[in-house]
Amino acid sequence: MNKYYMSSLLAVFALAAVAYFGSMGLPWLFGILLPYAAVVVFVLGFARKVMGWARSPVPFRITTTSGQQQSLPWIQQARIDNPSSTVGVIVRMALEVLTFRSLFRNTRMKLHDGGKFSYNLEIFLWVGALAFHYAFLTTLVRHTRFFFEPTPLCIQFLENADSFFRFEIIYDFIQFGLPGIYVSGLVLFAAAVYLFLRRLFVSNVRYISLASDYFPLFLIIGIAFTGILMRYFTKVDITAIKELTMGLITLKALTFQVPEGISALFYIHLFFVSVLLVYFPFSKLMHMGGVFLSPTRNMTGNTRQVRHTNPWNPPVKVHTYEAYEDEYREKMIEAGLPVEKMPEPKVEKPTEEEKKE
Amino acid sequence: MKDKKWIVLGLVVFFGLLLFPLAWNMLVKAAPAPEVVLTKKAKAAKQCVMPKEYMTSEHMQLLDLWRHSVVRNAKREYVNPEGKKFDMSLSNTCLDCHSNKEQFCDRCHNYASVRPYCWDCHIDNPKGEE
Numbered sequence: 001m002n003k004y005y006m007s008s009l010l011a012v013f014a015l016a017a018v019a020y021f022g023s024m025g026l027p028w029l030f031g032i033l034l035p036y037a038a039v040v041v042f043v044l045g046f047a048r049k050v051m052g053w054a055r056s057p058v059p060f061r062i063t064t065t066s067g068q069q070q071s072l073p074w075i076q077q078a079r080i081d082n083p084s085s086t087v088g089v090i091v092r093m094a095l096e097v098l099t100f101r102s103l104f105r106n107t108r109m110k111l112h113d114g115g116k117f118s119y120n121l122e123i124f125l126w127v128g129a130l131a132f133h134y135a136f137l138t139t140l141v142r143h144t145r146f147f148f149e150p151t152p153l154c155i156q157f158l159e160n161a162d163s164f165f166r167f168e169i170i171y172d173f174i175q176f177g178l179p180g181i182y183v184s185g186l187v188l189f190a191a192a193v194y195l196f197l198r199r200l201f202v203s204n205v206r207y208i209s210l211a212s213d214y215f216p217l218f219l220i221i222g223i224a225f226t227g228i229l230m231r232y233f234t235k236v237d238i239t240a241i242k243e244l245t246m247g248l249i250t251l252k253a254l255t256f257q258v259p260e261g262i263s264a265l266f267y268i269h270l271f272f273v274s275v276l277l278v279y280f281p282f283s284k285l286m287h288m289g290g291v292f293l294s295p296t297r298n299m300t301g302n303t304r305q306v307r308h309t310n311p312w313n314p315p316v317k318v319h320t321y322e323a324y325e326d327e328y329r330e331k332m333i334e335a336g337l338p339v340e341k342m343p344e345p346k347v348e349k350p351t352e353e354e355k356k357e
Numbered sequence: 358m359k360d361k362k363w364i365v366l367g368l369v370v371f372f373g374l375l376l377f378p379l380a381w382n383m384l385v386k387a388a389p390a391p392e393v394v395l396t397k398k399a400k401a402a403k404q405c406v407m408p409k410e411y412m413t414s415e416h417m418q419l420l421d422l423w424r425h426s427v428v429r430n431a432k433r434e435y436v437n438p439e440g441k442k443f444d445m446s447l448s449n450t451c452l453d454c455h456s457n458k459e460q461f462c463d464r465c466h467n468y469a470s471v472r473p474y475c476w477d478c479h480i481d482n483p484k485g486e487e
Binding site for chain 2: 150151243251293
């Protein structure tokens with residue numbers, strides 16, 4: 001047992017309990033006020049964080065040079081892994097953002113019998129991350145059906161594609177899968193659980209895992225779990241829920257009543273999402289914005305061609321030798337020091353007394 | 358910083374995508390939540406197979422179990438908790454009262470963007486009632 005994941009797990013259970021009991025007495029708080037507040041906090045917090053990064057100085061080019069840099073014309077350059085042009089950087093960033101190339105490079109050291117030593121490709125983090133992120137994106141996008149009326153055709157296409165695999169489990173007493181199975185939801189849940197188990201069972205990953213790693217995982221597992229429960233197991237009144245969400249998105253919700261017949265499970269789901277939105281800008285989840293600002297990836301590796309000056313360098317007050325000599329020339333001559341520019345001999349003007357003579 | 362404008366642009370695009378539904382709903386007035394219409398026969402029956410709350414959220418599950426029972430086990434009789442007996446049939450039982458698919462089934466299904474495959478095989482209103 002580990003205090004980090006136990007505290008996170010308990011926190012998520014506590015949040016669920018808060019939403020469960022709170023929504024009984026105060027449905028408008030959990031259904032209207034908190035979601036609005038969460039979106040406001042998310043937007044402002046996100047902007048604040050990113051603008052803070054935008055203001056931070058980048059004193060050096062610290063591009064990771066993962067290949068041959070641009071050199072003599074007969075030496076082949078790794079155009080993506082050591083880009084010297086903006087196009088190369090864009091390709092590199094796109095591969096990083098869309099396919100998580102850094103995770104793909106994950107290796108694991110192995111010590112074989114006889115003291116032989118090897119690095120093996122370890123792709124399961126990459127596979128898990130890809131599954132997780134793309135499932136999350138799909139889930140997020142298809143949830144926009146709750147915010148448009150009528151539901152746009154592209155969202156309907158996505159729903160159809162997502163529920164392409166129809167499978168149903170039916171016995172006389174159990175039924176599963178009639179509202180078509182959305183693969184994305186199940187993959188999201190499975191991938192999040194996998195990413196948690198990885199932190200739990202791989203000892204060196206567990207060693208570096210903190211509560212701030214476990215908490216968002218549990219929260220997302222909770223969101224996926226409550227969503228799956230609502231869709232396939234304890235069904236909810238979807239029309240009432242869309243009435244609420246349409247009220248929220250058209251900003252009418254502040255004046256209207258929360259529709260009746262929405263189960264507490266939905267409020268738990270919504271409260272988890274609200275907490276995630278509030279938590280987002282203050283946590284490691286900001287890698288969503290941060291990945292675009294990775295200084296080791298988003299700069300050209302052209303330090304040998306272009307002089308990179310830090311634009312934030314404060315103006316340095318310089319005192320050139322010329323100015324120094326101008327200031328001290330007489331004293332230098334008096335002391336017998338060499339000067340670059342001899343003072344012009346002064347043509348002494350005759351004084352008044354001399355004129356009279 | 359000379360990259361600041363790109364960072365701000367990225368933020369604007371992100372928030373634009375995020376808040377697009379909000380802007381869209383300000384421009385286009387969304388239809389209100391649908392009201393289902395009950396036929397005279399449905400009103401007269403007072404209660405469906407199960408209570409209304411159960412039927413609104415779990416009717417698909419009931420229909421799925423009915424289909425399974427009929428197709429796999431050839432059992433056509435359904436007894437609800439009140440002891441009332443029903444024939445397990447979409448066409449003959451459900452659509453007997455709810456013969457108005459457009460005003461009953463479709464309204465919520467369209468609103469929630471649900472496309473049930475009932476109608477791949479079944480015709481709606483098989484008896485041609487009002």
